Amino acid sequence: MKKPLRIGLVGYGFMGRTHSNAFRKAGNFFDLDYEPVLAAVCARDAAKAKAFADNWGYQSIETDWRKLVERDDIDLIDIASPNNTHAEVAIAAAKAGKMIMCEKPLSMDGPEGVKMVKAVEKAGVPNMVWYNYRRVPAVTLAHQLIAEGRLGKIFHYRAKFLQDWTISKDLPQGGAALWRLDAKVAGSGVTGDLLAHCIDTALWLNGHISSVNAMTETFIKERKHTLTGKTQKVEIDDACTFMGRFENGSLANFESTRYARGHKALYTFEINGENASIAWDLHDLHRLQYFDYKDESKLRGWRSIHVTDGEHPYMKNWWVPGLQIGYEHSFVHQFADFVLAIGKGEKPRPSFRDALDTQYVCDAVLKSAHTNKWEKVAKAK
Ligand code: SOE
Numbered sequence: 001m002k003k004p005l006r007i008g009l010v011g012y013g014f015m016g017r018t019h020s021n022a023f024r025k026a027g028n029f030f031d032l033d034y035e036p037v038l039a040a041v042c043a044r045d046a047a048k049a050k051a052f053a054d055n056w057g058y059q060s061i062e063t064d065w066r067k068l069v070e071r072d073d074i075d076l077i078d079i080a081s082p083n084n085t086h087a088e089v090a091i092a093a094a095k096a097g098k099m100i101m102c103e104k105p106l107s108m109d110g111p112e113g114v115k116m117v118k119a120v121e122k123a124g125v126p127n128m129v130w131y132n133y134r135r136v137p138a139v140t141l142a143h144q145l146i147a148e149g150r151l152g153k154i155f156h157y158r159a160k161f162l163q164d165w166t167i168s169k170d171l172p173q174g175g176a177a178l179w180r181l182d183a184k185v186a187g188s189g190v191t192g193d194l195l196a197h198c199i200d201t202a203l204w205l206n207g208h209i210s211s212v213n214a215m216t217e218t219f220i221k222e223r224k225h226t227l228t229g230k231t232q233k234v235e236i237d238d239a240c241t242f243m244g245r246f247e248n249g250s251l252a253n254f255e256s257t258r259y260a261r262g263h264k265a266l267y268t269f270e271i272n273g274e275n276a277s278i279a280w281d282l283h284d285l286h287r288l289q290y291f292d293y294k295d296e297s298k299l300r301g302w303r304s305i306h307v308t309d310g311e312h313p314y315m316k317n318w319w320v321p322g323l324q325i326g327y328e329h330s331f332v333h334q335f336a337d338f339v340l341a342i343g344k345g346e347k348p349r350p351s352f353r354d355a356l357d358t359q360y361v362c363d364a365v366l367k368s369a370h371t372n373k374w375e376k377v378a379k380a381k
Contacts (some may be wrong), residue, residue, distance in 0.1 A: 005034035005339065008074040008098075009041045010065045010089055011081030012052040013176070015103045016041070019080050019130070020056040022331040029317045030336035033343035064077035079103055082179045083187050090127075090352075094119040099126040101338060105196040106355035108187035110363045110378065113356040117380070120352050128338050128348040129355035131200040131265065135333035137325070138288040140202060140313035141305070142278050144273070145290070146205055151273025152249040154370050156256040157206050161194035162260035166220070166238065172182065173234060175226030181236055182225070184194040189236030190256040191216070191362050197267060198254055199361045200350060207248050209330045209361050211376050216369040219259055242365050245379075286324035356380035 007023055009016055023036045028045050042062040043049035049061040062068040065085075069077060069092045077093035079086055079102040093100050100120060106129050107113035120127040133139055145151065156200050166181065173181035180186050180193055203209065216237035225232050239257035246252055260266070267282035279289035279302075288305045295301075310316040314333050318325050341348040350358075360378040369376040 002035040004037045004075075006039040006075045007075055007078055008035045008039055008062075008068045008071065008076070008083070008305050009058070009078045009080060010068065011079065011103075012041055012048060013044045015080040015130070016052065018132075018328060018331045019078055019101070019103075020058075021328055023078075024057065024337040025332045026336040026339065029332065030340070032336065032339045034339050036335075036339070039074055040068055040071070052106065065089050066092065069096050069098065075099060076101065080301060082185045083108055083192065084185045087173050087274065090107055090116050091119040094125055094127075094245050095125040097123060097125060099342065100352075101128050101335075102352070102355075102359075102376075103130050104200070104355065105129075105187065105192045105362065106352060106359050108192075110359045113352070113359040113380075117352045117356050126342050126348055127352045128334070129352060130331070130334060130348050131197060131305045131350050131358070132330040132334050133186075133197055133201055133282070133336065133357065134287050134350070135314070135330040136251070136282075137313045137315055137333075138279075138280055138286060138305070140305040141288050141307055142280060143205055143234075144313065146271070146273075146279060149190070150276050150292070151271065151278065152270060152275035154206055154246075154273045156251055157202055157246065157269070158253045158271075159198035159202060160254070160266065161190070161198050161256040162263035162266040163194065163258045164263055166258040167261065169220050169223070171223065172226040173223040173232070173236075174228075178226055179232070181223065183235035184279060186236060188362065188366060189216075189218075189238055189240070190296060191237055191240045191365055194256040194258075194267075195240055195242075195254055195365070196358050196362055198256065198269065198357070199358045201269065202246075202252065203327075203357055203361070204350070205355075206246055206250060208246065208357070208379060209244045209252055209377050212242050212244040212252070212361065212364050212368050213374045214240060214365040214368040216240045216366070237366070237369070240365065240369065242368065244361075254355040261317055285327065298333070353380050 041058040076099040244252035270279040364375040364377040
């Protein structure tokens with residue numbers, strides 16, 4: 001019989017759903033040493049928590065996360081509540097000796113992230129941050145190709161995350177559905193919400209970013225607050241562009257906005273090396289574009305690799321070659337990897353400390369946008 005892994009989820013929004021789906025599916029597709037048990041979901045509104053629990057199969061509900069964290073029948077606390085709650089819940093969960101999975105970004109800023117890293121490392125509890133795009137098979141394949149040295153020296157890393165859902169000036173800020181527009185809850189705008197994904201992938205694929213030079217813009221200066229109805233200053237960044245230098249000598253070029261009309265979640269990156277280049281696009285997430293200069297010159301061109309074969313990352317656990325998977329599977333993979341890592345006594349990645357590095361880049365980007373100067377990026381490792 002497998003050991004149960006009893007999960008207590010905090011938050012029941014979009015991310016609560018992606019995580020719950022992963023908890024339910026991972027054991028069906030991956031050979032795990034533990035049996036995930038959806039033990040409890042916690043939300044302030046009991047009726048909403050109950051409806052969520054019934055839909056996803058959670059055995060119980062809590063309305064106070066402190067009670068959830070104190071429960072003896074919970075092994076893992078999963079944090080899927082808004083960004084300003086991550087630190088408090090994670091630090092209490094670490095003190096209670098729980099394993100912790102936390103939605104991205106790790107924290108509101110670097111200094112808060114440091115406290116979280118200290119708490120989990122002092123407690124010695126397994127910890128991970130849900131930077132799920134690392135686990136899209138095509139992105140994992142990109143990591144493998146780079147680790148094999150196929151690109152040679154890397155010159156350029158370019159990434160974008162474009163959306164268009166906040167263009168209307170009538171959209172309010174704050175509240176359960178729109179907390180991402182409220183700086184007091186989200187910490188920042190597109191930098192922490194979208195660029196954080198691009199940065200996490202970049203640090204994983206291409207190493208440390210040592211300095212940045214950024215600009216941000218807030219196109220709509222005032223919005224009504226959903227909860228108070230009062231018109232208030234918008235304090236988040238609606239758009240952010242930055243250039244930077246990686247420690248390995250390559251140049252970074254990043255852009256994110258919620259004002260790119262026509263784009264819903266266009267996360268793309270392209271990496272150019274001495275011998276080969278790689279490109280990926282979330283809207284076509286099962287493909288990896290690859291150009292190899294070693295190819296015979298008359299046949300040389302960009303290949304579009306359909307990442308669905310048995311030897312591609314994660315794919316042997318799914319259907320048969322040629323049949324693709326999607327967005328939700330990246331969360332299934334991440335949870336499966338977490339459970340596999342703890343089963344082997346290994347450290348799940350990205351850990352809180354890994355995610356602190358992303359936080360430090362975000363902090364330097366926001367600082368640079370403010371000072372109009374190049375800023376150095378601190379290092380967590
Ligand atoms: C914002 O719209 C958002 O949902 C982010 O919060 C997620 O992290 C990203 O993966 C998709 O876009």
